[in-house]
Amino acid sequence: MFATRRIPRLIALPVAVALAACGGGDSGATGDTGAAGGDAGAAPMAVANAGTINGTVNFTGMAPANQPIDMGAEPTCAAQHPAGPTTQTVIANNGKLANVFVYLKEGLTGTHPAPSTNVEVDQHGCVYVPHVTGVMAGQGIVFKNSDGLAHNVNAQPQNNRPFNISQPTSMTSAPQRFSTPEVMIPIQCDVHGWMQAYVGVVANPYFATSGEDGNFTIGNVPPGTYTLESWHEHYGVKTAQVTVDPDGTATVTFDYDASVANAVVPLGAPFDPHTDVAAERRVAQPQPATR
Amino acid sequence: MNEFWRLPVNVSSYGGDIDGMFMLIAWVITIVFFAVEILLVWFLFRYRARPGRKAAYMHGNSRMEVLWTGATALIVLFIGVISRGLWLDIKDPLRFPEPGLQLIVSAKQFEWNTTYPGADGQLGTADDFIRRNQMHVPVNVPVRITLVSEDVIHSFYLPELRLKQDAVPGMQIPAWFEATQTGEFTVGCAELCGLQHYRMKGTLTVLSADQFNAWNAQQVAAAGAAPGTTPALAAPVMNNEAAGSPVVAAASHAH
Amino acid sequence: MSTAAAPSMEHGTSSFGVYNLKLGMWVFLLSEVMFFTGLIGSYIILRFANPDQFAVPGAVLNVPLTALNTFILICSSVSMVKAFADVQAGNQAGLKKWLLVTALLGMVFLGIQAIEYTVLASEGFVPMAERYAAHGRAGGHETLGGPLYGTTFYTMTGFHGTHVSIGVACLWWCVFQAYRGRYTANSHGGIEIMGLYWHFVDLVWIILFTIVYLI
């Protein structure tokens, strides 16, 4: 009877829908995780008689004390900071400034394909390690969770697509990619409000971050004259000219002064619950949407 | 029965009333449940189809309709009447008890930030200090909290204190509780608020009055020491604007 | 209507003696009422919660122009009634004439509303919250009202405008059918439900005009 003839076609419709949907479901980031990145994130390809840039970031004046962090809510993390956790805004030892991001801003020609290796940012003791890191546009950056407790990585760039991924336990995220250069992109964890880091996205592989001793090295630089820019989250941006001779080593220094603070990418100012709580009238009586 | 329903330990001044009400309703519905289900099963057995039997031909019975309609109406109205008073006692700001401590709890993804009045016992002044995901309150003192939210709707949930109240951005919602035991208890979020909703948890530490004053003094000192805020003397902050009554007094007149 | 009602009654007992199309339109209008109730209710709630965001009547919105527009819409209702009377009387010429008039008046209404929107937008009165900067018709520098003003205004008048546009489209279809002589003295359900819809849209506008422009 015609009832039975009708069936197969009618089944076909929803099933087709299902297949279409599930087929499309495989979007988003792709495969290769792990891989070490680190300071000079990208590994540039060999360059004819390339030179090297050695640099130092000097710091004069009295560095302000970093704010202590209240990690009481995460004992496992607090245990990792015997000295007591503090923010990493300014790390300056004997006249050298750490966590300064330096990159080749101008003077470079040619295109620079992003390497397939991923830069890694670790989350250890509820702190991002490293605090400041660089990555090439289009290069993968993976976030590692070594704490075994939940973190989320919330990146809100200006010129790139924002992402907000979470990591419930020890694991390594799928590589995230920033398509356009942007210095700097603040990264933060919403579970642990104090967890903040910066990622500099650069169009070329020539960038580095100053270490505890204030030194940095950018290797494998093609000969030429360049504009270097340095960035610090509290003391802002400086530039310097540098000429790299064939097979030579150029040195450059950046000088920061404790008295001049102009942050370039300030993180959002903390929310002040007092602002209108003072309006006791509204405190006394909640205002329902219907009145 | 409590372990059947697995109610969390109750350390709230009004939690007992809520639990009592819950148990009352639980018993009522349990009785109705067994009455109906047993009747149903017995009918099914008693009147199963057998050869030769014929069902009774009837279209209903008005008296029975009236009976069970009335009975149900009475039960639910009874429940409604006894519930309403308790509801207003807990939620109506006009019926809140005189608070011994006023706090601002500000929710954000995914933290509970508690603002303490600081040295001067006044909220909204420079010496206030904020604790993340950790609340400390004195025992046997009515604590009045003002719930605000920075981003999305959260729900401030204290299982052991039988308190739940949404925090809605753009509103300040008052709530109160009074802990009857010292110890550490759970602060949770009961409203889906984003990726890490399940991690939006904190601890409520209920201290004795002395311990609390000590803790508060230490916090005030720390806040004072921290750059940016004016140093403040350690002093008990049990005062609320209205009646500057020290904690002990507050505790006593609460009982 | 009995003749028109007959077909659907032939296999059924109708409770109201109303033929399907008409009944269906009434039922549909009920849900439309709920739709606009929801919108207007939201408007009232938002306005009571933020009185400061709503500028004084006439400061931002061009009331005289809209009053003219309201008058035009009311006239279109009258012409719709005339069209219906004529088709009942079997006056085909009158039907065509009044249908055309109604459709044209509807389009005039939409045109004026389009102009109104463009002018308002040029004065910084936009639905986007962050771009809202209404300086009002008098010019001046301070922003009048707040974002909710633009948001609610465009949503409510916009939804009414959408309904009018749909109505105009249907009216043109009716005109087309009328010229094909599809409506007769004893069968003109199409015209009748068209009228119902059109009068409803008119009524909604009068309410919107009152609460959005005048109050």
Add this chain to the structure above:
Amino acid sequence: MSTAAVPHDTAAHAQAHHEHIPFIRKYIFSTDHKVIGIQFMFMSLFFLLLGGLLAMAMRWQIAFPYNETAGFQGQPLPGGDLLPETMVVQGIMLPEFYNALVTMHGTIMVFFAIMPLLVGVWANYLIPLQIGAPDMAFPRINMMSFWLAFGAGLLMLASFAVTGGAANAGWTGYTPLSINDLYSGVKTGQQLWALSLTILGFSSLMGSVNYITTLINMRAPGMTWFRLPLSTWALLITSILILLAVPVLAGGLIMMFFDQTIGTNFFKPETGGQPLLWQHLFWFFGHPEVYILILPAMGFVSDIIANGARKPIFGYHAMVWAIIAIGFIGWIVWGHHMFMSGMNPMLGGFFMVTTLIIAVPSAIKTFNWLGTVWRGNIRFHTPMLFALSFVALFVIGGLSGVPLAAAPVDIPLHDTYFVVAHIHYVLVGGSLFGIFAAITFWFPKMFGRTMNETLGKVHWALTFVFFNLTFFPMHMLGSGGMMRRLYDPTQYPHIASMQDTNIFITWCALILFAAQLIFMWNFLWSLFKGKLAGENPWEANSLEWTAPSPPPHGNWGDRVPVVHRGPYEYSAPGATADYQLQTEAPTGQPLPATH
């Protein structure tokens, strides 16, 4: 009649008379209410399966979360490797995906499975057959209603594939989480969610306009209001609820969509918008929706219980008035979803009372079902088993609503698993069991073959047992303080202590899901191999059983059924059989077909 005035009727008649319709018009873009009903059935059964799958993934995560600090060693999600790394990474389900699962399970089950299964399928299929009409009043609008729903379903599925994944702000889509991707991390998904539900709303509107018009205008001669079967009554009230509630939701959804796309600020607090306004709009729709989701099942169950008990329904008029009362009171109870929302506590008190009052009509219905089986002659066929389980489980679902309705008791219970247990007892134990009863009962009429009784009984037994094992313990989890929508409950010490219960529930849920495969197999097998059914396999009374199985286009051929009595004349004294068709003349002899 005139084509211009009432074109749809002519279309219907054209189909009724000559059968030469091209395949595509006959089975795909068909205007026949029966084909449309069956199309709805296949679509919504697919969504039911999908929603169940999502629930299984959720249960797995709840039972086996990774929580090293609390010492819970998680289990990788089976088949998780097949999913992209935006959902599952190294076998670990991401919280964002879990939230999407929660949201889509709720949305799909409520809007694309249960609602169409109750209304889209049975209102389309049953109303004309039970009132003796050849088709719907507006067959083409009816067809559009299905294809709109289908499109909405495609959109909802597509949202899994877009960047950021599917909507993850909960099926209630509370603002501002649902309108700001800074907070939820989902932009396109939330927009598709709002869009899809708006389109589905239009589809439901078209449907209900059709159902109401048909019911008022196209009843067969002699089919007075109080000779309508209760299914039809329930479907009428349901259609009215849809007609009046859905536009409000549509309005809210459109405002939400504007907030998400063009940057209006209806619900954005930072610029004066009101997040609670959304909740009021949503629940003003949402509570009638709850009754939309249960009333039709109540109707089917009434018909089936009377048939199985071979006894007139007890208190037919009381049943009708109870349905109508629920339809009215349902409009003033929505606030009980918002007791904790910061709404004025005085309003809370008001909503508490109205909510408790609405328990009364539900109780009336329950007692009348008991009265129906009392002194009956009960046949336990599969539909009857499901119908009786409906009564048993609806009682639990109704009673567990009382503590939630009592506002002070709701303080600890609100947004906990107690609510989850309650809604599933009503929506699964209630609606879904009613749907299984209806499918097994009317399957012979739809396809001319009966479903396999043995498989049916096995399916019923497994479903009944494991449904209760799955959902009853959730009551205790809730009163124990376990919040809803927790990706990892073990994070909270007071919940971690109940983890064994969660694991038990998960295993039962998996078995419950597996048991549904029996139903699928039985359904598909019976389509082709089932025992041929006559016109009236269940010896029932209502009109549909006088039409051939399956009924042809136009249902009645050239004759028009004439109704002489109510639909529940079972075991009437002096009757030849223990049932009397509604068309049976008072003399006891079937009338010759009138023309």
